[in-house]
Amino acid sequence: MDYHTKKLLGLTDKNFQFPENWLESRTINHLTTHFIHARLDYTPKACSKCGIKNEGQIIKNGTHKTKVQLLPLRSVPTFLSLKRTRFLCKECGATFNAKTPLVEENCYISRELKQKIAMDLARNSSRKDIARQYFVSDVTVMRVMKECVKTFKPNWNFLPTVLCFDEFKAMKSCEGKMSFVFMDGQTRKLLGVLESRRLAYLRTYFYHYSRKARLKVKYIVTDMNAPYFELAKDLFPNAQIVTDRFHIIQQITRSLNQLRIQTMNRYQKTDSLKYSRLKRFWKLFLKDSNSLDSSNYRYNRSFKRPMTGKAIVDELLTYDHTLKLAYETCQYLMYYFKQGKSRHFFDLIYSLDNRLPKWFRKKLTFFKKYKKGIKNALSTNYSNGPLEGTNNKIKVIKRVAYGYRNFANLRDRIYLVQGLIFEDVKDNKKKLQLSKAA
Numbered sequence: 001m002d003y004h005t006k007k008l009l010g011l012t013d014k015n016f017q018f019p020e021n022w023l024e025s026r027t028i029n030h031l032t033t034h035f036i037h038a039r040l041d042y043t044p045k046a047c048s049k050c051g052i053k054n055e056g057q058i059i060k061n062g063t064h065k066t067k068v069q070l071l072p073l074r075s076v077p078t079f080l081s082l083k084r085t086r087f088l089c090k091e092c093g094a095t096f097n098a099k100t101p102l103v104e105e106n107c108y109i110s111r112e113l114k115q116k117i118a119m120d121l122a123r124n125s126s127r128k129d130i131a132r133q134y135f136v137s138d139v140t141v142m143r144v145m146k147e148c149v150k151t152f153k154p155n156w157n158f159l160p161t162v163l164c165f166d167e168f169k170a171m172k173s174c175e176g177k178m179s180f181v182f183m184d185g186q187t188r189k190l191l192g193v194l195e196s197r198r199l200a201y202l203r204t205y206f207y208h209y210s211r212k213a214r215l216k217v218k219y220i221v222t223d224m225n226a227p228y229f230e231l232a233k234d235l236f237p238n239a240q241i242v243t244d245r246f247h248i249i250q251q252i253t254r255s256l257n258q259l260r261i262q263t264m265n266r267y268q269k270t271d272s273l274k275y276s277r278l279k280r281f282w283k284l285f286l287k288d289s290n291s292l293d294s295s296n297y298r299y300n301r302s303f304k305r306p307m308t309g310k311a312i313v314d315e316l317l318t319y320d321h322t323l324k325l326a327y328e329t330c331q332y333l334m335y336y337f338k339q340g341k342s343r344h345f346f347d348l349i350y351s352l353d354n355r356l357p358k359w360f361r362k363k364l365t366f367f368k369k370y371k372k373g374i375k376n377a378l379s380t381n382y383s384n385g386p387l388e389g390t391n392n393k394i395k396v397i398k399r400v401a402y403g404y405r406n407f408a409n410l411r412d413r414i415y416l417v418q419g420l421i422f423e424d425v426k427d428n429k430k431k432l433q434l435s436k437a438a
């Protein structure tokens, strides 16, 4: 076999020798399969068992036949039928096989194939598709995944200044059970996926981190209903809670929307026109009033005349006093929030108009409980935005796999797709290069 062929096949190990008829095609299970025959032989430098330097003590002792699966060639499954020399060490009496960097010891798939599978796993294609593409079993793909994830170990001596906490539903089977995910709020690097969000569980987990690492955490971003501030007290004594801004805005718009629906339903029997308009233009109604269009008039069928977004909302507000009052309150709150004026924001919360329905006021006074967290959200820029992105990715992973039955498998896959493991590998490589340079 000439060098170019070797290069194409990825069999450039100098210790390989190929016979004249090195390629054999067999049909296995109605599938054409390539077999490349090769011989692996060399004189070992030392004994791999006792480590003694070879000065004639190690002799050749027959051969051992192995089969290594390679990357498919032009979509045909390809194997390397490798005859390895067996060595015998006279010093310690041990026997061992000739080795090649092409494949790890006691492994039947080549490193190259393993890497390809790992890369595909990180690209979030389904395990079955990967198995089919490379002519390996699902179990093999899974084993590669486990091996990759094994290289990831949390660094118990490091935590970032900003931590984002969130939860997600991991599996269909255990309904209502939520899993926990946390991330570096500044670099957006995923730090971990935990099976349970129960406080006791989290406490044990985070106690693994050194006290020094925990003291470094300055902010914890979390949504409002989560009880994580309980954790902060003893685990992260230097940390302040930041309420996720998205959830604050959501709480405001949801309250307003609820009042809109209530008003709308009151008109259902008495005034169908008002009813249908309140129903139809809900999106405009919940929008920031500053972003409503007030100049482009377009014919509107419901009003039977040209209207702008702003004009429509203004008209809707004439239908009900309370609704108008609530609308203005919410718009002010959102304005103060976006401008970062926490004093104005809370002044308004503390002086809500008594004409507003009691339940509605309660939804807003609820913010008083999270005053500190909201103030921090207004003064810093940290949010759980990056985590929401991760949560979407998790959803995609689950969908591609048609749901996971095993939490560990899902977690491993999330780590892979998030590049946690490959990032780590890259980091290590960089470190290696640096240390070599030094």
Ligand SMILES: [Zn+2]
Pocket: 047, 048, 049, 050, 051, 052, 089, 090, 091, 092, 093, 094
């Ligand atoms: Zn030996």
